[in-house]
Amino acid sequence: MSFKKQDIYKALETITAPGEGKSLIENNNVTNVVTFGNEVIVDVTISNPTLQAKKKIETEISKAIHTNIDKNITVKVNVKVVASAPKENPNQIRGKEIPNIKNIIAIASGKGGVGKSTITANTAISLAKMGFNVGVLDADVYGPSQHLMFDVERAKPLSVNVNGRSKMKPVENYGVKLLSLGFFTNPDQAVIWRGPMASKALNQLIFDADWGELDFLLIDLPPGTGDVHLSIVQALPINGAVVVSTPQNIALADAKKGVAMFQQESINVPVLGIIENMAYFTPEELPENKYYIFGKDGAKNLAEDIKTKFLGEIPLVQSIREAGDVGHPVALQEGTILENSFKDITKEMVSELLKRNANLPPTEVVRITTMSGCSTK
Numbered sequence: 001m002s003f004k005k006q007d008i009y010k011a012l013e014t015i016t017a018p019g020e021g022k023s024l025i026e027n028n029n030v031t032n033v034v035t036f037g038n039e040v041i042v043d044v045t046i047s048n049p050t051l052q053a054k055k056k057i058e059t060e061i062s063k064a065i066h067t068n069i070d071k072n073i074t075v076k077v078n079v080k081v082v083a084s085a086p087k088e089n090p091n092q093i094r095g096k097e098i099p100n101i102k103n104i105i106a107i108a109s110g111k112g113g114v115g116k117s118t119i120t121a122n123t124a125i126s127l128a129k130m131g132f133n134v135g136v137l138d139a140d141v142y143g144p145s146q147h148l149m150f151d152v153e154r155a156k157p158l159s160v161n162v163n164g165r166s167k168m169k170p171v172e173n174y175g176v177k178l179l180s181l182g183f184f185t186n187p188d189q190a191v192i193w194r195g196p197m198a199s200k201a202l203n204q205l206i207f208d209a210d211w212g213e214l215d216f217l218l219i220d221l222p223p224g225t226g227d228v229h230l231s232i233v234q235a236l237p238i239n240g241a242v243v244v245s246t247p248q249n250i251a252l253a254d255a256k257k258g259v260a261m262f263q264q265e266s267i268n269v270p271v272l273g274i275i276e277n278m279a280y281f282t283p284e285e286l287p288e289n290k291y292y293i294f295g296k297d298g299a300k301n302l303a304e305d306i307k308t309k310f311l312g313e314i315p316l317v318q319s320i321r322e323a324g325d326v327g328h329p330v331a332l333q334e335g336t337i338l339e340n341s342f343k344d345i346t347k348e349m350v351s352e353l354l355k356r357n358a359n360l361p362p363t364e365v366v367r368i369t370t371m372s373g374c375s376t377k
């Protein structure tokens with residue numbers, strides 16, 4: 001049996017560093033490799049101090065060497081636990097940078113059923129129509145619905161091999177890439193995703209997915225302010241959050257809590273603004289007639305009160321509901337008032353994001369400015 005050190009490094013390339021989306025080698029976890037006859041000693045560092053994590057990495061390393069080189073090699077793994085990186089500057093984007101995803105926007109709502117998923121789907125489509133590369137991650141653990149809105153209910157993400165590691169390929173429709181918890185649950189069964197389980201699944205959907213190059217990844221969060229929100233904002237470099245509300249008092253009170261959650265010092269995700277959904281009812285054939293059935297300007301006033309940008313309003317229109325239900329969101333309907341309404345709020349959102357990004361390390365922001373015609377003024 002003959003093998004070289006390089007063969008060992010190559011075999012270790014196939015292992016994903018815990019929670020990183022990069023290989024052990026790329027992530028500099030492997031500090032030394034010694035080969036001696038048919039024996040290999042691998043020194044590796046990890047940040048998770050649990051016995052389980054230690055055991056896991058040992059097993060993975062032995063398995064990679066046995067599978068890729070020779071099953072008779074004697075593998076010894078020395079695992080050293082090192083403290084994770086010091087706390088980052090709270091003024092910077094938190095979470096690990098994801099090189100191929102330029103901007104991550106979380107779409108939230110305090111109250112359920114205010115149209116957060118509808119706004120996410122239509123905004124994603126508007127962005128795609130503006131020429132951006134867009135992805136949607138449906139993180140609504142209570143009731144994922146993006147797979148229905150994008151008419152890919154029965155699709156299953158394929159597994160693809162990227163640099164020796166298998167990754168999930170998002171399902172694509174209307175120019176938008178989608179991964180949803182809904183692809184992995186049986187529609188007839190109630191699935192309870194508890195906090196840690198949900199965040200693990202979501203981490204996989206982000207880091208173990210082959211998103212390709214994205215200008216925007218929109219995350220459809222569950223309603224409310226719970227565990228899932230916390231783990232997502234801590235794990236990911238969210239550039240900004242958008243909060244959706246109806247003008248109704250009860251929804252506004254929850255929207256205020258949602259904004260406050262993102263602004264908490266320990267979370268510190270910039271709020272790009274508030275969108276008022278179901279701002280007024282308008283019959284499609286009489287667009288001039290507006291009925292303020294949930295109250296008037298509630299979200300607009302809230303945005304002013306809490307010094308947050310008002311990104312715009314979307315009326316309550318039967319066709320928005322119908323289009324969502326049949327999996328063909330209204331933003332796809334060319335030349336309509338509603339297509340333009342979604343385009344307007346999308347542009348406002350991008351403009352706010354660009355202002356926010358001006359304080360962060362330069363990304364592809366400049367290219368984005370010229371592509372969409374969104375101003376930072």
Ligand SMILES: Nc1ncnc2c1ncn2[C@@H]1O[C@H](COP(=O)(O)OP(=O)(O)OP(=O)(O)O)[C@@H](O)[C@H]1O
Pocket residue numbers: 109111112113114115116117118119140143145222223277278314315316317318319320321322324325
């Ligand atoms: N502007 C609108 N006009 C008409 N119907 C709408 C509008 N916005 C949303 N709806 C409808 O309201 C219902 C709830 O919307 P949606 O699922 O987008 O809300 P949500 O806030 O994401 O809900 P959840 O709390 O379940 O995540 C859906 O049937 C949707 O089609």
